[in-house]
Amino acid sequence: xxxxRVLFVSKPVxxxxxxxxxxxxRDVAAHLERVTPTVMSTEAFARASSLPPRVRVEPVYSAxxxxxxxxxxxxxxxxxxxxxxxxxLWHFIFAPNAASSGAALAAKRVRRLSGFRGPVVQTVASAPxxxxxxxxxxxxxxxxxxxxxxxxxxxxxxxxxxxxxVIPPCAAAPAEPAEGVxxxxxxxxxxxxxxxxxxxxxxxxxxxxxxxxALPRVLAEVPNLTAVFACRAKTPRAAVAxxxxxxxxxxxxxxxxxxYLGEVPDMPAxxxxxxxxxxxxxxxxxxxxxxxxxxxxxxxxxxLVVAAGGPLEELAPAASEVPPGAPERLAxxxxxxxxxxxxxxxxxxxxxxxxxxxxxxxxxxAHDALYxxxxxxxxx
Numbered sequence: 001x002x003x004x005r006v007l008f009v010s011k012p013v014x015x016x017x018x019x020x021x022x023x024x025x026r027d028v029a030a031h032l033e034r035v036t037p038t039v040m041s042t043e044a045f046a047r048a049s050s051l052p053p054r055v056r057v058e059p060v061y062s063a064x065x066x067x068x069x070x071x072x073x074x075x076x077x078x079x080x081x082x083x084x085x086x087x088x089l090w091h092f093i094f095a096p097n098a099a100s101s102g103a104a105l106a107a108k109r110v111r112r113l114s115g116f117r118g119p120v121v122q123t124v125a126s127a128p129x130x131x132x133x134x135x136x137x138x139x140x141x142x143x144x145x146x147x148x149x150x151x152x153x154x155x156x157x158x159x160x161x162x163x164x165x166v167i168p169p170c171a172a173a174p175a176e177p178a179e180g181v182x183x184x185x186x187x188x189x190x191x192x193x194x195x196x197x198x199x200x201x202x203x204x205x206x207x208x209x210x211x212x213x214a215l216p217r218v219l220a221e222v223p224n225l226t227a228v229f230a231c232r233a234k235t236p237r238a239a240v241a242x243x244x245x246x247x248x249x250x251x252x253x254x255x256x257x258x259x260y261l262g263e264v265p266d267m268p269a270x271x272x273x274x275x276x277x278x279x280x281x282x283x284x285x286x287x288x289x290x291x292x293x294x295x296x297x298x299x300x301x302x303x304l305v306v307a308a309g310g311p312l313e314e315l316a317p318a319a320s321e322v323p324p325g326a327p328e329r330l331a332x333x334x335x336x337x338x339x340x341x342x343x344x345x346x347x348x349x350x351x352x353x354x355x356x357x358x359x360x361x362x363x364x365x366a367h368d369a370l371y372x373x374x375x376x377x378x379x380x
Contacts, residue, residue, distance in 0.1 A: 004035045004375050005087035009077065009104070010094060012061040014045035018232065018263075020288035021125035024169050025093050029055045031364035035371050038087060040077065058084075074103065081107035086116040089371055093123040095286070096137035105139040119374035123167075124150060126287055127311070131157040138162065142374050146289035147311035165370055168314055169288045170363035171295035173354070174268035182272050189259050193224030194338055197274035199267070199293045200281045202231050202241035207281035207307070210327050212245060214278070215254050217331035222338055225257065230270060232263040234286060267293060271302050276337045280307045282324035290314055290358070298354035301347030303337040305330060314357075318349040 008029060011022045029037040030052050038056040041049070046059035060080050061073050081090075081104075092104055108120055122140025127150055134157045143164045145151040151164050185191070196218065200207045208229060215227055233239060242260065249258050264270050271277070277297045284291070289311035297304055298318060306312040308321035320337060322329040336342055356362070371377075 002036070004089060004371060004377060006032070006035045006037050006089045006091055006371060007087045008037060008039045009081070009090060009092045010040060012042050012045070012064045012073075013039040013051075013057070014042045014061075014064045016064070020169065020292050021093055021095070023171070023292060024123075024125070024288065026051065027170050027172060027360040028364050028367050031360040032368055033364070034368040035089075040080070074100070078103050078107060082110055086111055086118060089118045089121065089375060091121040091123070091371075092140065093125050095126040096122075096124055096128055096134065098137065101137040101139055108139060121370065121374060124154070127153070127284060127289070129285060133157075135159040135161065142370060144370070147314045149311045149313060150289055167363060167366045167370070168357055169290050169292075169295070170358050170360045171292050171299070172360055173299035174271075174296050176300070177266070177269040177272045181266070181269050185266070185269050186273050189228070189261060191226045191228065191259065191273060193226060194222055194276075195226050195228060195274045196334055197228045197230060197270065197277050198279065199230045199270075199277065199291075200279055201234065201238070201287075202229075202245060203235055203237040204285045205281040205283040206325055207279065208241075208245055209248070210280045210325055210330055211278050212248055212252070212254070212258075213327035214331040214334065215257070216252060217328060218334050219254075219257060221331075221335045225338075226259060227254075227257060228259045228261060228270070228274070230261045230264050230267070268296060268300065271297050271300050274302055275343065276334050277302055277304050278330060278334055279304060279312070280322055280324060280326075280330050281312070282307050282310065284311060294319075295354065295358050298350040298358065301351050303343050303346035304350065305333045305337065315353065318346065318353040320346070 008025050010025045013022050013026050017023055025039055029039050038058055040060040041057045042061045042064050043059040046057045049057045060076055094100055119141045121142045123144040128134055131153045138159050141162055143162050144167050145164055146169050148166050151166050154164055198208055198211045202208050249255055304319035306315055306319045306321055307324045320333040322333050337346055
């Protein structure tokens with residue numbers, strides 16, 4: 001008996017691999033065992049796919065877009081849903097918004113009229129700007145939240161029509177960076193002493209500002225230390241926010257101890273060069289609930305400090321949690337993790353948590369089970 005066929009509907013699954021939602025599709029599809037996945041990609045990637053042979057790649061998109069696919073690309077996706085083979089199950093993975101959810105619901109209704117009875121799964125790939133009225137954006141027969149925090153917010157907002165399942169995101173463990181590569185990176189960017197890395201945003205959250213405010217306290221305890229900001233600009237506002245942050249760093253007299261790297265080509269090497277990742281981000285808008293860089297840090301055993309009270313609580317107890325906007329608490333947590341014994345314990349906890357919850361194989365098994373449940377298939 002052939003395995004059920006799943007159609008993933010997402011951004012184009014193609015390089016560059018810096019988008020959490022399309023990386024999630026890539027990794028889950030590559031590790032599914034009990035269904036046959038089809039992903040939407042570009043014409044170029046479909047001709048030379050790096051995915052396993054059992055993953056079918058459809059060239060729905062003409063090219064990869066940097067962040068949000070343009071209108072013409074979304075039109076091609078809509079046409080594929082209306083006219084192509086519907087397969088057995090649809091799985092949408094994107095941040096809910098009025099336009100995309102409306103188009104998905106319309107496609108579902110049209111195909112229902114033509115006889116398609118397959119279940120529709122919808123993953124909330126990142127939290128909406130507001131949860132008010134979010135139930136209008138949910139069209140799936142099964143909803144996947146990437147964290148318990150998001151599930152609670154959805155339920156509190158009245159999203160109770162369909163069952164909500166919590167399946168976390170995943171990331172492949174990066175290869176251990178070579179010592180020579182790490183040394184060269186440290187020398188190239190003049191990373192002296194201990195290294196505290198902030199790999200978040202400038203414009204959406206107060207995370208970067210909290211790190212800067214914590215630095216005087218951290219440096220008072222650990223003078224030989226460098227703070228690194230590795231932030232990819234996603235909007236024009238990022239440059240303005242970075243300039244404001246740099247002025248504050250200058251005002252505090254911290255410039256000799258701070259580096260601004262922007263988007264880095266080798267994040268695993270930078271993680272390995274770091275002693276602590278400080279991620280007191282209180283607004284993950286536009287990101288998956290647990291960003292890729294944090295999962296890679298767990299896999300590499302790099303200690304983490306994250307903001308409490310949001311999706312990042314999924315990382316407890318491996319990560320230290322501090323209240324958002326509390327630089328004194330952040331400083332204490334960072335200094336504590338710079339102690340050798342604490343760092344070793346945090347590394348052990350991080351690797352264990354990663355292996356238990358966030359590997360592609362673990363997360364894919366949870367998806368396999370949900371698909372079988374949705375399709376009414378007896379578990380293998």
